[in-house]
Amino acid sequence: MASLLPQMVSASDVLRVLKYADLIPVIEKTLGDFSRGDGTVVQPVRTVIPVDQHQGYFLVKPGYHVAGDTMACKLLTLYPNNTDRPSHQASIVLFDSSNGSPLAVMDGASITDMRTAAASAAATKHLAKDSPHVHAILGTGHQAYSHFHALNHLYKFDQVCVWGRTPANVQKFAAETGATPCSTVEEAVKDADVITTVTMSRTPVLKKDWIKPGVHINAVGACRPDWQELDPELVLSSVVYVDSKEAAPKESGDIILSKAEVYAEVGEVILGKKEACKDKTTIFKSLGLAIEDVVSAKLVYDKLTSS
Ligand SMILES: NC(=O)C1=CN([C@@H]2O[C@H](COP(=O)(O)OP(=O)(O)OC[C@H]3O[C@@H](n4cnc5c(N)ncnc54)[C@H](O)[C@@H]3O)[C@@H](O)[C@H]2O)C=CC1
Numbered sequence: 001m002a003s004l005l006p007q008m009v010s011a012s013d014v015l016r017v018l019k020y021a022d023l024i025p026v027i028e029k030t031l032g033d034f035s036r037g038d039g040t041v042v043q044p045v046r047t048v049i050p051v052d053q054h055q056g057y058f059l060v061k062p063g064y065h066v067a068g069d070t071m072a073c074k075l076l077t078l079y080p081n082n083t084d085r086p087s088h089q090a091s092i093v094l095f096d097s098s099n100g101s102p103l104a105v106m107d108g109a110s111i112t113d114m115r116t117a118a119a120s121a122a123a124t125k126h127l128a129k130d131s132p133h134v135h136a137i138l139g140t141g142h143q144a145y146s147h148f149h150a151l152n153h154l155y156k157f158d159q160v161c162v163w164g165r166t167p168a169n170v171q172k173f174a175a176e177t178g179a180t181p182c183s184t185v186e187e188a189v190k191d192a193d194v195i196t197t198v199t200m201s202r203t204p205v206l207k208k209d210w211i212k213p214g215v216h217i218n219a220v221g222a223c224r225p226d227w228q229e230l231d232p233e234l235v236l237s238s239v240v241y242v243d244s245k246e247a248a249p250k251e252s253g254d255i256i257l258s259k260a261e262v263y264a265e266v267g268e269v270i271l272g273k274k275e276a277c278k279d280k281t282t283i284f285k286s287l288g289l290a291i292e293d294v295v296s297a298k299l300v301y302d303k304l305t306s307s
């Protein structure tokens with residue numbers, strides 16, 4: 001009988017084999033599969049358990065890609081106040097769906113960083129005006145780095161601007177990436193064609209008056225119903241796309257508190273079922289889909305087992 005012990009896959013294994021050239025098209029297709037609504041993807045809205053006595057959250061995210069016959073579950077902790085370790089830590093268990101055996105336990109933090117940025121890249125491809133020149137990144141944490149690399153994979157920006165609340169981290173990010181350090185949000189976004197918000201803020205950091213109309217915004221932070229990254233006036237004056245129409249009204253403070261209407265899932269645009277309103281300001285409100293973790297884990301597993 002085959003060994004039932006799953007293979008352990010470290011962050012360095014993930015980073016060695018997972019490349020945006022492979023991942024972005026896989027995530028783009030998966031966002032479309034998710035929005036088909038025909039059972040291709042089976043994925044409940046995630047379970048979030050508040051760990052109040054430590055100001056943390058425990059998230060459980062199972063999913064099954066029926067057409068790809070792939071199933072996995074991500075277990076993620078979100079501890080916003082961590083200082084001696086990352087705010088997001090995770091493991092993904094990939095299963096053999098034909099017999100239920102666990103195939104691998106993978107580092108889920110590295111996969112989360114990359115698959116989230118790949119989803120934003122896919123959304124940007126469909127919702128931003130062609131050939132954007134300037135990308136502004138608000139935040140300097142893990143997602144700031146992954147979004148820098150994923151969007152650079154897609155576009156040759158003339159400039160990437162970065163703002164963060166901690167000046168030393170802005171300088172570090174700029175030195176490591178070549179981005180332009182900015183001391184205010186306004187300075188970072190004023191010429192931007194694409195804006196990515198990847199902060200842990202619970203109150204709006206980006207205002208409507210500071211941006212050029214017609215920009216595309218990847219709103220990646222603020223994953224709790226009472227957390228916001230975007231000024232409600234900005235949300236209400238934009239065309240709002242989400243990853244999941246089921247999750248957004250339950251989880252996104254930017255949508256719930258502004259009372260904005262969701263126009264479509266980005267997957268519906270990818271499928272050609274809904275319009276990409278590129279002449280307007282567009283927002284992709286990303287909350288993160290379990291199925292993104294499932295297909296990314298499968299990609300990692302296939303790469304590792306074929307090499
Ligand atoms: N949509 C999705 O699929 C995912 C979303 N996220 C979210 O993206 C955001 C960034 O995640 P990571 O980069 O992994 O976190 P991180 O902990 O590595 O970085 C967080 C960044 O936010 C900044 N920050 C914290 N409080 C702030 C405030 N009040 N105002 C402005 N900046 C503030 C920190 O200085 C840091 O630059 C978080 O909100 C996280 O929950 C993370 C993973 C997946």
Ligand SMILES: O=C([O-])C1=[NH+]CCC1
Pocket residue numbers: 076078088112223287288289290
């Ligand atoms: O999808 C995900 O893994 C997360 N979304 C917000 C925090 C983590």
